[in-house]
Amino acid sequence: MMIFGSQRGLAPAVLTHGTILGGIGALFVLSLAIGYAALDIPTALNDIVGGRTTPQTVVLVELRLPRALLGLLVGFSLGVSGAAMQGLMRNPLAEPGIIGVSGTAALGAVVVFYFGWAGALTLALPLGGIAGAVFATLLLYVLAGRGAGTTTLILAGVSINSFAGALTALALNLAPNPYAALEIVYWLLGSLADRSLDQVWLVMPLMVGGWLMLLLSAPALDALTLGEDAARSLGFDLGRVRLQLIAGTALAVGSAVAVTGAIGFVGFVVPHVLRPLVGHRPGRLLLMSGLGGAALVLAADIAVRLLPLRVELKLGVITALIGAPFLFHLIYRLRSEI
Amino acid sequence: MKAIEAVQISARFSSRTVFHSVEFSLQRGELVGVIGPNGAGKSTLLRILANLRQPDSGQVQFFGRAARDWKPRDLARRIAYLAQDGPVHWPMNVGALVSLGRLPHRRFFSGESNADRAAIERAQAATDITTLRHRTMREISAGERMRVLLARALAVDASVLLADEPVAALDPQHQLAAMELLRTLARHDRGVIVVLHDLSLASRFCDRLVLLYDAGIYAQGRPNHVLGDEFMAAAFNIEVARGERDGRQFLVPWQHYRARPEDR
Numbered sequence: 001m002m003i004f005g006s007q008r009g010l011a012p013a014v015l016t017h018g019t020i021l022g023g024i025g026a027l028f029v030l031s032l033a034i035g036y037a038a039l040d041i042p043t044a045l046n047d048i049v050g051g052r053t054t055p056q057t058v059v060l061v062e063l064r065l066p067r068a069l070l071g072l073l074v075g076f077s078l079g080v081s082g083a084a085m086q087g088l089m090r091n092p093l094a095e096p097g098i099i100g101v102s103g104t105a106a107l108g109a110v111v112v113f114y115f116g117w118a119g120a121l122t123l124a125l126p127l128g129g130i131a132g133a134v135f136a137t138l139l140l141y142v143l144a145g146r147g148a149g150t151t152t153l154i155l156a157g158v159s160i161n162s163f164a165g166a167l168t169a170l171a172l173n174l175a176p177n178p179y180a181a182l183e184i185v186y187w188l189l190g191s192l193a194d195r196s197l198d199q200v201w202l203v204m205p206l207m208v209g210g211w212l213m214l215l216l217s218a219p220a221l222d223a224l225t226l227g228e229d230a231a232r233s234l235g236f237d238l239g240r241v242r243l244q245l246i247a248g249t250a251l252a253v254g255s256a257v258a259v260t261g262a263i264g265f266v267g268f269v270v271p272h273v274l275r276p277l278v279g280h281r282p283g284r285l286l287l288m289s290g291l292g293g294a295a296l297v298l299a300a301d302i303a304v305r306l307l308p309l310r311v312e313l314k315l316g317v318i319t320a321l322i323g324a325p326f327l328f329h330l331i332y333r334l335r336s337e338i
Numbered sequence: 339m340k341a342i343e344a345v346q347i348s349a350r351f352s353s354r355t356v357f358h359s360v361e362f363s364l365q366r367g368e369l370v371g372v373i374g375p376n377g378a379g380k381s382t383l384l385r386i387l388a389n390l391r392q393p394d395s396g397q398v399q400f401f402g403r404a405a406r407d408w409k410p411r412d413l414a415r416r417i418a419y420l421a422q423d424g425p426v427h428w429p430m431n432v433g434a435l436v437s438l439g440r441l442p443h444r445r446f447f448s449g450e451s452n453a454d455r456a457a458i459e460r461a462q463a464a465t466d467i468t469t470l471r472h473r474t475m476r477e478i479s480a481g482e483r484m485r486v487l488l489a490r491a492l493a494v495d496a497s498v499l500l501a502d503e504p505v506a507a508l509d510p511q512h513q514l515a516a517m518e519l520l521r522t523l524a525r526h527d528r529g530v531i532v533v534l535h536d537l538s539l540a541s542r543f544c545d546r547l548v549l550l551y552d553a554g555i556y557a558q559g560r561p562n563h564v565l566g567d568e569f570m571a572a573a574f575n576i577e578v579a580r581g582e583r584d585g586r587q588f589l590v591p592w593q594h595y596r597a598r599p600e601d602r
Contacts, residue, residue: 090427216446223441226490227425229390234494235414235442280428280474 079293082267087221087282100160108132133254190261190316210251218283265323347396374550439493
């Protein structure tokens with residue numbers, strides 16, 4: 001897909017997108033193939049086509065497929081939202097959680113844990129997370145208003161995040177027993193393991209809706225490169241653009257966090273690394289960054305399964321371990337530019 | 339029909355009145371210069387005329403219709419705006435940046451049309467940046483950057499161009515070239531409003547000047563009238579030196595008075 005591509009830039013862009021798509025395909029298959037339970041994919045597929053339920057099909061459909069699909073969906077959501085937020089804020093340090101949706105989505109899930117609803121209904125956790133993200137978006141609008149500038153948005157996001165953090169800490173503090181607290185903490189670390197296809201079907205339409213809203217704002221993000229006045233003089237209604245970007249991010253990231261917990265740094269690192277490949281054009285970066293996010297999350301989730309450790313590392317731990325040093329490097333580079 | 343017509347407009351920043359009771363209009367085919375001391379409200383006036391800021395009172399009409407009766411995109415095709423010292427947030431390459439001027443003309447998912455490419459090439463040639471088009475915005479000088487941003491505004495191919503100090507960062511050759519370019523636009527039935535600090539350029543190239551001072555339009559009309567000694571002394575607190583070349587007047591600020599006019 002080319003968004004406002006010039007003819008000259010067409011061939012390399014198609015090539016890069018094609019390469020990433022091929023990489024995602026390979027990672028997806030790897031993600032299906034790798035795991036603790038033995039799985040022979042051709043046999044399992046054969047059984048599924050033949051309508052048989054065997055241990056092989058159960059492993060494929062109930063263990064591996066949700067994990068790989070979620071890796072794809074969550075990765076794309078984080079990547080595309082990160083690019084959108086960096087474009088909106090015109091700041092390479094912005095990330096999808098900047099408007100507060102990921103913190104409150106996590107809080108929503110924590111509330112479900114705290115009151116013990118998680119066991120009552122399989123979809124209670126993601127539903128709680130989504131409720132949290134919706135709440136954050138409404139609160140953001142009450143705090144910042146429709147005409148809010150970038151700084152107000154960031155401040156509102158920071159305050160919502162810290163409030164969500166405080167309530168999460170309160171829930172941990174008041175946890176009825178250490179095991180409940182541990183369960184919450186583990187969930188917060190972020191993981192794709194042991195999710196079900198039901199959860200995938202719940203969040204997929206929300207995420208795809210969010211992606212569309214974000215991808216469609218590509219021209220507005222390009223125009224914002226020239227600042228808000230110039231963007232308005234090019235015919236963009238910035239109030240609507242902000243609404244579309246925030247709603248899109250809330251849908252994509254809110255539902256991602258609701259199923260997987262917080263997976264940090266993906267939405268921050270991926271757009272940053274891929275930006276030069278699209279000539280620093282924020283509109284074109286959206287799709288590229290979504291694809292890159294999907295590839296990174298799939299790869300990281302494969303890595304946690306391959307690491308020879310006594311317990312499987314949580315995905316959020318791996319991404320933070322990769323991401324934080326990257327941030328150090330970025331700050332060092334920014335410093336030398338000034 | 340007037341391209342832009344402002345009736346009795348005023349602008350305030352919290353308690354400070356920038357200007358009030360300003361009447362202004364622009365026809366297609368004329369080049370109007372806006373001059374005035376720092377803080378007189380030149381940029382504020384230009385932003386109101388570009389529909390980027392609402393006047394605190396009064397009305398502005400664009401081609402005979404109020405702004406709310408225009409679709410933003412349609413108005414964006416007719417009025418191009420070039421900010422003073424406008425930001426460029428990402429180090430895109432020069433050609434890509436100029437092509438942003440075509441956004442109001444683009445349909446989603448469609449590539450550049452022939453009209454888009456022609457407008458971009460014209461804009462790049464007119465501002466003498468064709469050779470820079472593969473460089474990034476980080477690799478060019480301040481003056482080159484200003485020319486790129488001017489090209490971006492030209493690429494809109496609008497009937498009106500509002501430019502806030504487009505020549506301030508340019509070298510003398512490109513200052514003259516840019517003013518000649520604005521002159522040419524006006525000759526081709528475009529309306530141009532340009533904020534200027536250089537009085538000689540204002541005098542030589544503009545059809546009409548507007549002098550903002552003392553919370554309103556202090557003088558307006560033909561350059562020879564507006565740039566008269568009394569107006570210069572009152573508004574800028576300066577004395578100008580004058581000369582003539584090829585039958586055209588020019589002037590340079592010569593000395594400034596120590597005291598404000600009311601104390602002299």
